[in-house]
Amino acid sequence: MSNTGIFSPKDINDLTSFGQWSGMAGQLELIETQSFAIPVSVVDFLNIKEDQYNVHFITLNTMKSEGDNQEVINFRFYENGVLEDGSNTYERARQTFSNIPSQNFSESRTTSDSRIGTCFGTGNATGEGMGGYAYFYNLGDKTKYSFCTAQVTGLSNDAHYMGSFGSYMMKQTSVVDGIRVYKNSGNYSNFDISLYGIRFSS
Amino acid sequence: MPTSFQFIKSVKTNNSVTSVDMTDVFTTKYDMYLLTFSELDINGAGAENIDLRLLDSSGSAITASEYDYASLQLRYGSSFTQDRATGQAQFLMGAGYVDATSVGAGSVVAYFYSPASASYTFFQHQQVNTSSHSGQKYIGVHKSAEVITGIQIRVDSGTIDRFGASMYGVL
Numbered sequence: 223m224s225n226t227g228i229f230s231p232k233d234i235n236d237l238t239s240f241g242q243w244s245g246m247a248g249q250l251e252l253i254e255t256q257s258f259a260i261p262v263s264v265v266d267f268l269n270i271k272e273d274q275y276n277v278h279f280i281t282l283n284t285m286k287s288e289g290d291n292q293e294v295i296n297f298r299f300y301e302n303g304v305l306e307d308g309s310n311t312y313e314r315a316r317q318t319f320s321n322i323p324s325q326n327f328s329e330s331r332t333t334s335d336s337r338i339g340t341c342f343g344t345g346n347a348t349g350e351g352m353g354g355y356a357y358f359y360n361l362g363d364k365t366k367y368s369f370c371t372a373q374v375t376g377l378s379n380d381a382h383y384m385g386s387f388g389s390y391m392m393k394q395t396s397v398v399d400g401i402r403v404y405k406n407s408g409n410y411s412n413f414d415i416s417l418y419g420i421r422f423s424s
Numbered sequence: 425m426p427t428s429f430q431f432i433k434s435v436k437t438n439n440s441v442t443s444v445d446m447t448d449v450f451t452t453k454y455d456m457y458l459l460t461f462s463e464l465d466i467n468g469a470g471a472e473n474i475d476l477r478l479l480d481s482s483g484s485a486i487t488a489s490e491y492d493y494a495s496l497q498l499r500y501g502s503s504f505t506q507d508r509a510t511g512q513a514q515f516l517m518g519a520g521y522v523d524a525t526s527v528g529a530g531s532v533v534a535y536f537y538s539p540a541s542a543s544y545t546f547f548q549h550q551q552v553n554t555s556s557h558s559g560q561k562y563i564g565v566h567k568s569a570e571v572i573t574g575i576q577i578r579v580d581s582g583t584i585d586r587f588g589a590s591m592y593g594v595l
Contacts, residue, residue, distance in 0.1 A: 249431045249592060276462045276588070277533070315498035315558040333500045359462035359531035359552070366528035369462070369552040371559065389498050389552035389559025395527050422431045423460045424588030 249421035250279065256416075261288060261409035267417050268300065268400040272362030275419030279357055282374070282403065282415050286351040287344055289408035291379035294352050297338040299361070299368060299392055300400030306392065310334040316388030318342070322378055330388070338390045339406070340372050345379035346411065352376030354385075361398035368392040429458055429592035436588040440467060443578035444587050447483050450539040450573050454593030459534040459549075459575070461589035466529045468582020474530070475514040478545060478566055479574035486566070487513050493564035500558045507560075514578070515547065515564045529554055535594075539572035 256265050270278065285294040299306050316330040318341060325342070344352050354374025360366035368391070375385035392398070403415055435446050450457060464474075477485040493515050494508035509516070517532070534549030545566040552559040566572070577587065 249429045277460045277531075313500040313558065315500045315504070317496060317498060317504065317561070329498075329504050331498075331500050331502075331504075357460075357531075357533050357550075360528055363463075363528070366463075367554055369528065369531045371531075371533065371550040371552050373550070387550060387561055389550070391500070391552060391554065391558065393554070420429065420460060420590075420592075422434055422590050424434045424436060424463055424590045 251419050251421050253417045253419055255414070257414045258410060258412045261411065263409050264402055264404040265413060265415055266400060266402050270361065270399065270401055270417060271419055272397060272399055275421070275423060276363070277357060277359055277420045277423035278361060279355065279418040279420055280401070280415065281355050282413070283353045284351060284412045284414050285344070285353060285376070286410065286412035287346050287405065287408060288411045290346050291343040292408050293339060293341065293343050293406040294410065295340045295354055295374050296404050296406060297356070297370065298402040298404065299398040300402065301394070301396045301398060303399065305402060306394070307336050309336045311336060311392055311394070312338055313391045313393060314339065314388060316340070316386050318384065318386040320378065320382055320384030322382040322384060325384070338370055338372070340374045340388065341376070341386045342384055343379055344376050345381065347381065350377040350379065350381060351412070358401070364397045365395055367395060368398050428595045430454070430595060432591045432593055434588065434590040436463070437584070438586050440583040440585050442583055443576055444584060444589070445479065445485070445574060445576045446589060446591060447479060447574040449575070449591040450536070452540045454595065455538050456594040457536040457539065458592040458594055459532070459536065459589060461577075461587070462531040463586055463588030464529045464531070464584070465586035466579065466582055467585045468579065473580040474517045475578045475580065476517050477514045477576040477578065478539070478572045479576060481571045481573055483573060485576045486568070488568070489513055490566055490568045491515050491564060492567060493562065495560045495562040498559045498561070517549070517551065517562065527554065542571050543569050545572050
């Protein structure tokens with residue numbers, strides 16, 4: 223049911239009966255946060271509550287690499303606990319922008335990829351690294367493709383500013399029950415990643 | 425910085441319709457609003473337009489030539505293009521490239537800024553679609569100083585066979 227943001231006791235009762243009352247906590251609900259503890263190359267979210275949320279939101283902070291010039295924000299999905307990493311699984315349409323002399327503003331697109339890749343490699347010097355966010359759509363709907371929109375920013379391996387926004391798709395009608403965040407090579411030296419569900423999202 | 429999304433309303437339809445209204449969602453309670461829609465099935469010839477219009481204080485769709493927008497259209501399989509226009513009768517969200525499909529034609533997260541104040545309403549979104557024309561980054565403005573109370577999603581041809589959207593106030 224709708225409301226104007228001001229709740230009477232009757233509103234609260236009605237919202238509760240509709241399963242829509244959450245007090246003042248809001249509807250951006252934290253599912254899980256994972257932070258760096260030891261060097262790893264992948265971070266898996268395997269309890270994403272895909273049956274509860276049509277739209278997921280993920281934040282990625284202090285994404286840093288042990289090795290130089292390595293990508294730190296890539297995604298893959300799990301279906302029934304199996305990692306989807308086939309070469310023709312994902313499609314990508316990404317606008318990248320940077321002050322890297324050879325890159326500047328560039329389009330990155332493909333109709334067959336093994337991953338959702340969001341940007342170039344970052345460096346491991348002080349201040350280098352990346353951050354960003356993404357939305358995921360329809361992960362729990364077996365009749366729908368799984369979508370992603372993402373925006374990231376950071377410093378390249380030679381400390382040039384860079385970022386991207388993009389649209390991504392896994393062109394399979396399936397239930398996605400996990401999300402992997404991973405590096406294309408080597409280990410993380412830091413990360414702080416939080417996955418949220420947007421309650422009542424359609 | 426936003427700290428919370430406050431759910432306001434969801435709309436859903438499984439009927440074949442040409443438009444869906446989301447009424448009475450904008451008030452002065454919030455300055456900023458978040459719209460999600462992930463459930464969208466289109467039945468038509470393909471390459472459909474998806475339009476968004478704003479609802480005025482009486483709940484009627486605004487059809488005057490008051491919408492300006494600019495977007496970058498992202499494509500999986502071909503070069504990206506720019507699309508921009510002024511004085512339009514709607515925000516053209518899917519500029520002739522939304523697939524007729526039942527597997528999810530597209531998904532959107534959008535933000536609206538100060539729609540319920542008697543001023544211009546600003547809008548931005550990022551979209552992803554199934555077709556080879558795969559999404560867009562978009563900004564728009566409704567250039568009329570008036571109170572906006574809701575939105576309308578519509579197609580120019582074909583029908584919307586399934587649609588779901590949710591609106592949140594951002595605190």
